[in-house]
Amino acid sequence: MTYKAAVITVSDRCSRGEQEDKSGPAVCEMLRGAGFEIAHACVVPDEAEEIAAAFRRCADELGCDLVVSSGGTGLSPRDVTPEATRAVIEREIPAIPQAMLFASLQKTPRAMLSRAAAGQRGKTLILNLPGSERAARENLEAVLDTLDHALKMMAGGGH
Numbered sequence: 001m002t003y004k005a006a007v008i009t010v011s012d013r014c015s016r017g018e019q020e021d022k023s024g025p026a027v028c029e030m031l032r033g034a035g036f037e038i039a040h041a042c043v044v045p046d047e048a049e050e051i052a053a054a055f056r057r058c059a060d061e062l063g064c065d066l067v068v069s070s071g072g073t074g075l076s077p078r079d080v081t082p083e084a085t086r087a088v089i090e091r092e093i094p095a096i097p098q099a100m101l102f103a104s105l106q107k108t109p110r111a112m113l114s115r116a117a118a119g120q121r122g123k124t125l126i127l128n129l130p131g132s133e134r135a136a137r138e139n140l141e142a143v144l145d146t147l148d149h150a151l152k153m154m155a156g157g158g159h
Contacts, residue, residue: 040058
């Protein structure tokens with residue numbers, strides 16, 4: 001089954017055109033390689049309401065099965081992606097970020113500073129990744145094989 005995915009890069013600098021978005025295209029490439037159709041990709045600033053609106057649009061209007069964000073998961077005062085995620089999801093799935101954390105801690109102790117969230121909005125899975133291209137790739141790789149099963153279950157496919 002082919003799933004529709006959206007990738008949202010959360011970055012003030014990228015949204016203003018001051019920096020090239022590298023993580024978003026890298027995540028799109030990985031998802032395409034796993035058989036996902038990229039239905040939407042965009043860049044938004046580190047503003048909770050804009051992030052939440054992008055999540056809602058991708059889930060509710062575009063009907064994406066998976067929405068992946070990159071950026072805004074750290075400790076900077078502008079990092080509000082997890083809060084925006086929690087504002088729009090109906091059920092949190094804490095083990096997805098825990099699995100990413102476990103994998104990341106094998107590479108760097110700084111991984112413990114991530115505040116990534118994941119959850120379900122209707123039949124859409126929303127997942128936060130770190131903002132750097134390398135960290136986004138590593139974190140997505142840690143959970144990518146499980147996403148198919150999660151999406152099947154969320155669509156009512158059972159166990």
